[in-house]
Amino acid sequence: MSGHLLSSIIFLPVLGALVLLFIKDARAIRWVALVTLGVDFALAIPLLKGFDVSTHGMQFVERHAWIPSWNITYYLGVDGISVLFVFLTAFLGVICVLASWKAIEKKVKEFMIALLIMQAAMLGVFSSLDMFLFYLFWEAMLIPMYLIIGVWGGPNRVYSAIKFFLYTLAGSILMLVGMIALYFAAGNTFDMLVLMEHKYTFAFQIWVFMAFFVAFAVKVPMFPFHTWLPDAHVEAPTAGSIILAGVLLKMGTYGFLRFCLTMFPDASRFFATPIIVISIVAIIYGAFLALAQKDLKKLVAYSSISHMGFITMGIFLFNKNGIEGAILQMFNHGITTSALFLCIGIIYERTHTRDIGDYGWAASRVPVYATFLFIFALASLGFPGTNGFIGEILIAFGAYEVYKPYLIVLLMGILGGAAYMLYMYKGMAFGADSHGHDGHGDSHGHKVWDVDFREAIALLALIVFVFWVGFHPEDFLGYMHESVGNLINQATASKFEGLGL
Amino acid sequence: MNSEVAAFFSPGDFLAILPEMVIAGMACLLLLVDIAVPRTKKCVVPALAVLSVAVAAWFSYELAGSGVSAFSGMFVLDGYSDFFKLIFYIVAVFAILVSLRYIRTEEIDLGEYYVLLLFSLSGMMIMASGTDLLTIYLGLELASLPVYALVGFLQKSRKSNEAAMKYIILGAFSSAILLYGISLIYGLTGTTQLAAISAALVTGDVNGPLFTLAVIMLVAGFGFKVAGFPFHMWAPDAYEGAPTPITAFMAAGPKAAAFAVIMRVFLEGLYPAYDSWQMAIAAVAVGSMVVGNITAILQTSIKRMLAFSSVGHAGYALLGLVAGSEEGMASVMFYLFVYAFMNLGIFGIVIMMRKDSQSGDQISHYTGLGKSNRLTALAMLIFLFSLAGIPPTAGFIAKFYVFMALINKGMVGLAVIAALMSAVAAYYYIRIVMLMYMREPEKEFALASSRGLLCVLIIALAAVVALGVYPGYFIDLARYAAFPL
Structure with a gap:
């Protein structure tokens, strides 16, 4: 395979953003952004195809000297998890581009540039093998995301944007201190693979684990660090919500897998039970909060907190089923929650309301839309045959192996998920059409129409993955078996040399 | 020349101070030129000023690396002083370029303006090269006195006059404290030469209460010059009242010079007594970060906000000194180098906002800038993110380097405080971004751009991005320039 595939995938959006600088016409800007990200996606297919699933080693590795003074290299590579x-x-x-096609009317150019830069930074986070590079991409995401929420968001966008920015910055800046401490402890290197091999004292592991934990827990977000999420989601434009729910939240759990479990296994095991407990709290609490929401976006935002609880729990079970289930569920959540936000965005463009009480006519007036929504709601609640089911059942297997009573809690979480999703769907599709008038408008006189071609393409693309994972999960699990096996070896091996307390 | 004098210096010593002589000589000459040229051709003076800086820079370049110690060890030409002089040259040229239009707008277009800048520059250069407390004091005063006058240069503005008054009184006060500290050191060690002081500290027993008092005096005196807490009280008023290009100059030039001196005195002269001054500097550093950044949040004037932000930045830079290692020294040098660009860049935009009746010095004046002037707002955004230390900008690398130096010495606690305070600092920088991009403009913007100003902005912007993405060369340069401990 080409030696620069990962770099191309990361920097193609940046190139696209530079091209956009010179284009004036809004329509052309949308097309250029779409083509750029389309090609970027097309490049990701050979990445997946060319990936050798029989090894846990890093693949598509690229390494160049960058800042020799600090032994920092431009080091990229993917394993079965990050790919x-x-x-x-x-x-x-x-x-995201499809979702913003009509929703973004002002400052289209700036929006697409922010989106493309964001895309580059996110791809960079998942491909970095040098911790400095990782942190660079990690923090660089803050700027475009701040602007996406703050400029193109809803009425209360400024507050939400600043809250998002400060929360995540405060969380991750401590990670920077932890990173530097690791650098010196492992003999002046930011090479993540070397850092994983190195042995640290227990006390050191505990401290650095906590520094990293806060950064990742804010991103996930885990209870009690979750308060920024509903605000950010509610105010963000649809594409912003998709990025947040689909990718940004995964970075927290990816961080746990990539750093915490491999570099501080003893500390991770030390903290495993408390983390599982707060995951459980998040599952139940998120579900109850979701049940109480009237705002569609808030409902899905709280459901994310609940779902992310499953994932953090799966990760800290330290067994194959739990971790594979968690990774698969990260992927699933990226698909289904993005789809739900897309659905909300689609209907919001027509009615300009997100209050469930304003709906109730979806099944009768926009049947195609209602069908899509139904499928994604089922996927989100973990209905058999959809992707959500596979992920949740794997995590449940993992939990059963560790401590059986966990299953009761998981069951409650799944039931809660079914409750709020069906509540939402009933409210949207089959609620009493309280205003009792027919015709083509909603209760406020907005004209509503069913999904158009562009929206249908986006929704269908997402549905493909719902059923693909649902019916043939091995296509995805196959990538991670080797890497997860290796991860578990690293996570269960004791690393500290005696008690360094 | 009689033999007694010859013992103190040789004619060759003058070669070492050639760049300083060029600057000081040209400054004197420019006073005459200013009288000679007609009012319509006033641009001759700044042009000659830039030229003389360029000539001095060329001499410095030719002399670089010679490691000459001149005037009986009172003056040295080492990598350390060369690095700082590089910063000073850049800052001085930038300050001249951003002033061109501004001083016409403010109707203070006098040749003395540039003359005073050059005198201050020559003082800063002597500070960087001074290896004797007396040379250092001489340089310090030569650098400060012209700035006192420049702060009050807006004769018609009461604020400017008041600022100059406050600055000169407090400045004189701090110089007196510093002198007292120097005299105590002299009394305890019998010398004012840094190398000899260091030797005396190693051999003799000078760790008494008197020595502690001397250290406190030095910290207070230098703390004033870098505007570190609790000696920063003058800074907001002086920064706000001064002509904006002078504010930019003060925050980047004389401040960097003061750092050059602090590190020279504490890491060369007083290094054996590291334990006795480390805590004092750490306290100033933490205080500056906390007070500077938190107070900055409350400001409504952008110049005051940047003044407090510069107090905060002084705190970060001081942390590199607290680390007390060569890496720490290099991190401070790199920080100041980066800060010069960020600072001149952001003040360049503040200067642009000053046009006709528009004062442009309130934060609220930036509301909606992103709508009407996209490129200016984008440049401002990048400078603000750099000041906040968000990658991939140079500001991040600078902070990162300081953190590295601290953690390498095991001072994790200080690093954590610094990290948390930079999250606080992000708030007030980001708030301006918010105003620029997320609010509708209240009125039309008129920007006073000029070729010189644009030139500065473009170079500063390029430097902030390039040093953020590819800092390797300048990190190595700073490392190489740091003197061995």
Whole structure:
């Protein structure tokens, strides 16, 4: 395979952004952005095809000297875990452009540039093998995301944007301190693979684990660090919500897998039970909060908190089923939650309301839309045959192996998920059409029409993955077996040399 | 020349101070030129000023790496001083370029303006090369006195006059404290030469309360010059009242010079007594970060906000000194180098906002800039993110380097405080981005751009991005320039 595939995937959007600088026509800008991300996605396919699933080693590795003074290299590579997220990110990029086609009317150029830069940074995070490079991409995401929420968001966007920015910055800046501490502890290197091999004392692991944990927990977001998420989701434009839910949240859990489990296995095991407990709290609490929402976006935002609880729990179970289920569920959540936000965006463009009480006519007036929504709602609640089911059942297997009573909680979480999703769907599709008038307008006189071609393409593309994962999960699980096996070896091996307390 | 004098210096010593002599000589000459040229051709003076900086820079370049110690060890030409002089040259040229249009707008277009800048520059250069407390003091005063006058250069503005008054009184006060500290050091060690002081500290027993008092005096005196907490009280008023190009100059030039001196004195002269001054500097550093950044949040004037932000930045840079290692020294040097670009860049935009009746010095004046002037707003955005330390900008690398130096010495606690304070600092920088991009403009913007100003902005912008993405060369340069401990 070509030696620069990963670099091409990461920097193609940047190139696209530079081209956009010189284009004036809004229509042309949309097309250039779409083509750029389309090609980017097309590049991600050979990445997936050319990936050798029989090894846990890093593939498509690129390495060049960058800042020799600090032994920092431009070091990229993917393993069976990250390759899926590079693919997911590239895929959702296309969906984002489609979702913003009409929703973004002002400052189209700036929006598409921000989106493309964001895309590059996210792809970079999943492909970096040098921790400095990782942090660079990680923080660089803040700027475009801040602008996407703050400039193109809803009425309360400024507050939400600043909250998002400060929360995530405060979380991740401590990680920077932890990173530097690792650098010196492992003998002046930011090479993540070397850092994984190195042995650290227990006390050191505990401290650095906590520094990393805060950064990732804010991103996930885990209870009690979740308060920025509903605000950010509610105010963000549809594409912003898709990026947030689809990719950004995965970075937190990806961080746990990539850093915490491999570099600080002893600390990870030390903290495993408390983390599982707060994951459970998140599952139940998120579900209840979702049930209480009237705002569609808030409902899905809280459902994300609940779903991410499943994932963090799966990760800290330290067994194959749990971790594979968690990774698959990360992928699934990226697909289904993005799809739900897309659905909300589509209907919001027509009615300009997100209050469930304003709907109730979806099944009768926009039947195709209602069908799509139904499928994604089922996928989100984990209905057999959809992707959500596979992920949740794997995590449940994993939980059963560790401690059986966890299953009861998981069951409650799944039931809660079914409750709020069906509540939402009933409210949207089959609610009493309280205003009792027919015709083509909603209760506020907005004209509503069913999904158009562009929206249908985006929704269908997402549905492909819902059933693909649902019926043939091995196509995706196959990528991660070797890498997860290796991860578990690293995570269960004791690393510290005696008690360094 | 009689033999007694010859013992102190040889004619060759003058070669070492050639760049300083060029600057000081040209400054004197420009005073005359200013009288000679007609009012319509006033651009001759700034042009000659830039030229003389260029000539001095060329001499410095030719002399670089010679490691000459001149005037009986009172003056040295080492990598360290060369690095700082590079910063000073850049800052001085930038300050001249951004002033061109501004001083016409403010009707203070006098040749003395540039003359004073050059005198200050020559003082800063002597500070960087001084290896004797007396040379250092001489340089310090030569650098400060012209700035006192420049702060009050807006004769018609009461704020400017008041600022100059405050600055000169407090400045004189701090110089006195510093002198007292120097005299105590002299009394304890019998010398004012840094190398000899260091030797005396190693051999003699000077760790008494008197020595502590001397250290406190030095910290207070230098703390004033870098505007570190709690000696920063003058900074907001002086920064706000001064003509904006002078504000930019003060925050990047004399401040960097003060850092050059602090590091020289504490890491060369007083290094054996590291334990006794480390805590004092750390306290100033933490205080500056906390007070500077938190107070900056409350400001409504952009110049005051940047003044407090510069107090905060002084705190970060001081942390590199607290680390007390060569890496720490190099991190401070790199920080100041980067800060010069960020600072001149952002002040360049503040200067652009000053046109006709538009004062442009309130934060609220930036509302909606992103709508009407996209490129200016984009440049401002990049400078702000760099000041906040968000990658991939140079500001991030600078902070990162300081953190590296600290953690390498095991000072994780300080690194954590610095990290948290930079999250606080992000708030007030990001707020301006918010105003620029997320609010509708209240009125039409008129920007006073000029060729010189655009030139500065483009170079600063390029430097902030390039040093953020590919900092390797300048990190190595700073490392190479740091003197061995």
